[in-house]
Amino acid sequence: MRLLYVMTATMVATLVSTTALASKELAQKSACLACHAADKKLVGPAYHDVVKKYAGQKDAEAILAKSIKAGGSGKWGPVPMPAQTALSDADATALAVWILAGAK
Numbered sequence: 001m002r003l004l005y006v007m008t009a010t011m012v013a014t015l016v017s018t019t020a021l022a023s024k025e026l027a028q029k030s031a032c033l034a035c036h037a038a039d040k041k042l043v044g045p046a047y048h049d050v051v052k053k054y055a056g057q058k059d060a061e062a063i064l065a066k067s068i069k070a071g072g073s074g075k076w077g078p079v080p081m082p083a084q085t086a087l088s089d090a091d092a093t094a095l096a097v098w099i100l101a102g103a104k
């Protein structure tokens with residue numbers, strides 16, 4: 001029983017860290033990190049500020065996935081974000097989930 005618990009915990013931990021890594025790699029690969037950082041404003045807003053702005057919105061994931069793909073302007077400042085046309089819907093959602101989880 002105890003062994004089973006340890007095994008499950010290890011599996012969950014592995015799963016969680018693999019997902020986080022995959023999304024960070026995805027953000028790197030998609031050049032998001034050229035304009036964004038987790039904790040400071042670069043060209044675009046810091047991902048931690050994005051989390052604050054959308055905290056408590058239940059459809060935050062869908063809103064962000066959409067604005068990641070479509071790009072946008074005027075929400076954060078005068079600089080627009082270009083549309084990410086090469087990104088699949090699944091990748092846009094994965095990035096939205098990763099950002100809302102703190103972009104680690």
Ligand code: HEC
Binds near residue numbers: 044076084
């Ligand atoms: C050329 C620079 C640039 C790149 C590349 C870029 N962004 Fe942005 N991003 C911005 C700017 C500028 C804004 C603010 C736009 C605004 O004011 O509405 C922004 C806004 C955002 C927001 C907030 C959207 C909202 O609706 O509030 C998210 C989330 C985001 N970017 C994620 C990403 C992800 C994920 C990628 C990679 C696929 C990416 N960005 C690539 C510049 C960039």
